[in-house]
């Protein structure tokens with residue numbers, strides 16, 4: 001039986017240039033979807049999957065993200081005094097156990113693979129999850145939980161995957177598919193950001209991974225890949241060449257690319273429409289805007 005996964009790495013050291021100027025001072029991961037920062041969605045998903053150790057790979061300018069996880073006792077007391085129990089419960093649900101979160105610095109943005117490698121000493125010799133908070137996945141059962149349940153049957157490495165239009169393969173890691181076993185596919189290889197005519201399939205890798213420590217050993221070589229960056233995809237592909245199975249998991253759920261402005265806006269609308277307190281007004285507003293084609297002046 002596969003070893004239990006209790007640690008997750010959250011690589012958040014990227015520069016978030018697609019959200020400039022906001023990301024000059026606001027880390028992308030604490031930008032809010034409705035009223036919760038992106039990172040809170042990722043933390044909740046990780047907790048639901050049984051993760052108890054949360055390792056953030058951060059960089060200069062991310063201190064607001066670190067502060068977000070501090071307990072705010074003054075605010076909690078004020079809400080208690082005023083009898084605002086609902087807000088207090090919302091706030092308390094975000095509190096993390098002391099010692100559950102660790103921060104590691106990536107000193108230079110050398111790529112996602114390098115960011116993951118920076119956490120190697122905190123992972124040791126255990127399987128671990130990697131979650132990219134800017135991929136937000138809405139679903140009945142949280143995506144990472146689906147994957148860990150599947151991984152407990154298969155072992156090896158597992159990556160979340162979904163079909164993308166052929167013209168979009170150059171934005172993703174893409175699987176070369178061997179056996180297709182329903183929701184799980186076995187990969188023969190993986191390529192980072194292939195051009196559409198070179199992509200081995202249209203199954204793209206999305207920001208959820210369950211990995212063996214061997215991937216960290218592969219990253220020890222610090223090999224540069226696509227875009228001159230150290231790529232996580234390449235380190236996972238090396239495991240395939242070494243005979244370690246890599247599976248793609250076609251998750252149930254809707255994925256939003258909140259690293260892009262269009263994806264962030266779509267997620268904002270979708271998550272707001274899922275909220276009883278916002279749904280009716282927003283639906284009416286969207287209806288009116290679409291009908292009149294009115295934009296902000």
Ligand code: UTP
Nearest residue numbers: 011012013014015016017018109110111112115
């Ligand atoms: P992105 O490719 O989305 O880059 O990284 P980015 O810097 O966050 O955003 P843009 O493209 O400039 O707008 C994917 C994930 O990998 C992390 C990012 O923080 C994000 O979670 N990452 C990327 C690192 O932690 N370190 C790196 O060197 C590169």
